[in-house]
Amino acid sequence: MGNPDDGVELLWREGEREPRAGLSLGRIVRAAIELADTDGLDGLSMRKVADRLGFTTMSLYRHVPGRDQLLDLMLDEVMGERATERATEQITEQITEPAPGQATAQATGQATGQVTEPEQPPAAGWRAALEAVARQTWHTCRRHPWMAEVRGTRHLPGPNAVAHYERMLATLTGTALRPSEVIAVVGLLGRFVDAEALTLVEIQREERRSGVSEEEWWGNRDSLYERLGQYPTITRLWETGGWDHPEDSFEFGLRRLLDGVETLVRERDESRDETCPECGTPLEPAASGRPRVYCSRACQQRAYRRRKSGAGNCG
Amino acid sequence: MGNPDDGVELLWREGEREPRAGLSLGRIVRAAIELADTDGLDGLSMRKVADRLGFTTMSLYRHVPGRDQLLDLMLDEVMGERATERATEQITEQITEPAPGQATAQATGQATGQVTEPEQPPAAGWRAALEAVARQTWHTCRRHPWMAEVRGTRHLPGPNAVAHYERMLATLTGTALRPSEVIAVVGLLGRFVDAEALTLVEIQREERRSGVSEEEWWGNRDSLYERLGQYPTITRLWETGGWDHPEDSFEFGLRRLLDGVETLVRERDESRDETCPECGTPLEPAASGRPRVYCSRACQQRAYRRRKSGAGNCG
DNA sequence: CTTCCGCTGTTTATGTCGTACACCAACTAC
């Protein structure tokens, strides 16, 4: 219902004038975010948002087309809060920051959006930068757990979301990755963070709903464990304490993923294409600055015209 | 509501006697699976299941405690179907199998549950085996897209799910990974497959609901693309065709993940602990068969007694 | 044979949700 482009207008319009009293888009969005922060995504209903603001349910529909578009607006609003990050951090976070030094490095890193520490032999600066933005996304997800719960592939990005995407993609310029691989890496990391955040939310939600902690609940499933004796691998891992001191799921996964990306980057770096994609003649690498792709200005222009004629979609 | 242990009983009880007519647990579960296969998870309601079987809604509650437990039962039922895999595969699958040779290798691999191809210099057999089970999970998720939609961290595993878990864990025995790392790798891969399957489901669902294909929908968002000109990285990736020929999300991610795991395995293999964890004396490696952990039968026994005295939970 | 009970299926009702629709008061423009 309704043209999605209206959502674009809503997301990208600037300089909202807030009326003295009464409702406004900004007030609705902020109230919805507060509500979702405390009650989770399924605790977020149009009725509750309206109640919190002291208006009737249907009044909201004068400002927001529907719940879905409200979610889009909430997401982009949340993507924009990075300045006040350090201030509100310690409220909910105590597990996620294992080493304060690391967290600080990440905070300074995300201020510029791209960290380059050239004196680090094995991995180039891209790895630190990519890790930094991943951790930043992680932090945002932890502060607003409902973010990971919002599903769907047709969420319009607002200015803040696009800026964030741009920042992630930018970390990988300078590597020899192909464009499609840059995009794939960023997507993969994004989905990873989302998935990890999602399982955390689900644990929290079920703990709050049932009043029983996750550990306790699984600990009480003796009737299940009785039946696991005949599975040798599970039994051996159990006996050797595999479940007693589990790995930190996010840290472990992040490291594996970055390692995997690193091998790809190395692979591409080794077999870096030394020929001009337009005429095929070998090109001498640029001594400094941005690595060159074309052998000459003429080839660069030819490639540009070719691209311009046959434009493709972003599907 | 209701003791979770009742769910365990429901899942693990064997030899269901099916009545001639009327309802039964098995019939309900199978009807629910069929329904979810076609309508998705949010198209699965108790009303529709009952309608499909020709009974009233509330009649289901005589056999299943509630919707959540029904989901648990559905999941385990689906985990059990591996024999008829090749038969039903070509119905919905055409994208997921890029190279038939690869798919065949995977199919034979999952038949035994553990593939070992000792003549492969860089990666040991664990990698092929792990890839095989990951692909198997992927196939199951593609055949029953609602699987990935089922969320929550307190789903009781039935016999089929446990067998599958056992199989995944078993692929990594023989590597020098620590127990907690084995578990973490399997969990990471599982969440990855789920996440990838989930985004595919979401695309399908929105395509069916709106009648507009994903590509088409994003292609029509010109009002959005107008505003992206000022983002240099996005613009450059766009112009160099990064979105024209995107990577296969699952294949790309799987390779990165396996690469990441491989570096960890290598790392652990290099610094493989050459000393007995009980007495610290160096132990000579076993010439063949399962790599030895203890220097002597005496130390092995001592470690066993120590474990037995201090048992820990599986939280 | 009767009485009772447990198993199964039905009926009715409660409370949640998003949102379509009709209505109305106040404000703005001509």
Next chain:
DNA sequence: GTAGTTGGTGTACGACATAAACAGCGGAAG
């Protein structure tokens, strides 16, 4: 003054899970 727009309200619908009470049935015990 009159017409049109904006913003808030009240009612209503159809979907959902499921609680609670009720009704037919078969078998067992008295």
